[in-house]
Amino acid sequence: MKVRATLHDVAERAGVSVATASRALSGRKSNKKTLGRVREVAAELGYVANGAARSLRNVRTMTVGAVFNQLHDHLSTELLDALVSALDQYGYSLLVATAQGVEERFDSLVHRFRERRVDALFCVNPSGKGVALARYAAAGVPAICLFSKSGGYENQPLIAASIHEAVNLALARLRSLGHQIVGVIRPRRRSRPLEAFREIARKSCMTVRSYEVHDGPIDAVGVLNSMMNEQQRTTVLVALQTDAVRLFEAADALSILVPGALSIIAIRNRAQQMTGTRLPLSMILLSPGRVGVEAASALVGHLRGERTLWGSIAVEVGSWIEGGTMGTITTVRAATSAECPAAPGHVWRDHAAGTKRS
């Protein structure tokens, strides 16, 4: 028995030509008897087609490349998980590479995947000059940015994450409960979804206050104390999961009733559920994996010629989940309660840390 059976071996043993064997295994026209025989022999020999030969002949490799700027953060991980699973269902395999934050490496990795003849390329939070992009375009290989784009990748199609819907649901609910002033706990290390929340809230008719805090464990008691001393008091606090939990506990310690006197909303990454707390927090739950699922489906549609991929696609990755920390506010309520127009959307494009915004 040869180390690796080829189609030739199968054909020989089945007493047919390679052409017939090929057709039988690819499920094309062939009479039932030979088909059965060929399949049987193939199984016997453990025959598996040689992908390299097939790719050479078929031009396409059924392989997609993904170059990550970083690969060790939550977002990238969840994206990758979803992407690889979704692509797998369409029969595509994923080649992965990471630039580890180095611009030049990003470009060089993109270039290197050209040799692998990937059928398409995902650039996750790309940076660099995109020198190889023209070659991809010339060869008709789509190069799609995920989450964000910058530098030389500005003209590529983009699939980005948005939490617009979830935030608007949360805001609408807050207003219906009588809230007018929402506070955002804002760590130094800016968080994309948190900033997105802030901007969307600002465009709504709610008053938004920012509580700037240091990274690391938050001084929840300090924040709550200063908040309670405000004249027109903030009645909702929005914070990243970790901080939200601490606020919840601190409120308890300070005898501030949640949600009677204060509502708390957490912004939580899906992966955090693993280490999860069981506090009944209201939250905006993020599923960045949805970008991967959408990206896979959009790409395959494009490759099949069923749709065209260009411009930007915003994928809603937020879910609004109401827990026990959303209460009615009447006491602190201001006099006017004018109707508020629907807030415009906002795309949360990437998660690169350290981007300055005011």
Added chain:
Amino acid sequence: MKVRATLHDVAERAGVSVATASRALSGRKSNKKTLGRVREVAAELGYVANGAARSLRNVRTMTVGAVFNQLHDHLSTELLDALVSALDQYGYSLLVATAQGVEERFDSLVHRFRERRVDALFCVNPSGKGVALARYAAAGVPAICLFSKSGGYENQPLIAASIHEAVNLALARLRSLGHQIVGVIRPRRRSRPLEAFREIARKSCMTVRSYEVHDGPIDAVGVLNSMMNEQQRTTVLVALQTDAVRLFEAADALSILVPGALSIIAIRNRAQQMTGTRLPLSMILLSPGRVGVEAASALVGHLRGERTLWGSIAVEVGSWIEGGTMGTITTVRAATSAECPAAPGHVWRDHAAGTKRS
């Protein structure tokens, strides 16, 4: 200009044969003038060799597959990041797949990579029957388990993580400071490194106490209170990073001096540094990525015939980092202080949650 230049195009334009062009580009014997000319033309045309054709001819694909049982946890992510970067340096690309926790999928993904003709396969925390393994062996393609192995994968080589050295360093230091009783904060959802610490400590001459806690935010005050009431008191607490931070704060609130009356050691994943606290915690810092680096280097050595890969390799992934939470204990010290033999090692094999151990 053709969409994709082939070697034939390059040769034609350079006025040489494909053979010569091939040799020139692969840096083999050729006269300097033609070599220069060929390279020039190749650059002009943006020529990049077709990997499929090359693989077909060379038998090897310079591609490695990695099948993950899960891909959304810290460990897998850090492993992948390191693995992909290390392999890249050796010229190998990585194909990724995830079984998403489903046993049958694991097997089927392993099988599917056979078609891609991967030169080697990594099985990360594999589960399932390993039905395709015999075929890999027959084809001389190494299939290596990472972190752990089980089921049908029991006979494959394994590269696992160990924190033996870091724990022994920590224990030695604790003893030198006079500690004799170490407490382990043990959440329901068992943590591999924490359990490993516990077992190694038990085999040393220290007394080990377990504080079983629920998942989610720990009741640090409760734990500390009950600890302070013990007769022969625990003087060191070992906990996962999140819990350790809370213990530190609770000790502060209860006026328990750290490290004067209590030492605290955190077990921390490298990725957690991102969201990091700046508390001067003593810690065992985990870098599971080292398994990836070692795996890549061991594999490449094996493929080059420079070494053989079999049995188990334990990669030390822990670093002992002493911060400000390690203090001298004299008050609670017991009478005897017999010499303690070196503790035997312990391999921390995987991170599958829910494995029952007593």
Added chain:
DNA sequence: CTGAAAGCGCTTACAG
């Protein structure tokens, strides 16, 4: 329904 043959793009022993 089946087979012989061409060809995808590369590399490498073999002559020259």
Added chain:
DNA sequence: CTGAAAGCGCTTACAG
């Protein structure tokens, strides 16, 4: 140092 040729394993129009 260079070129012609064979062949890696597959698929698919083309005859039969």
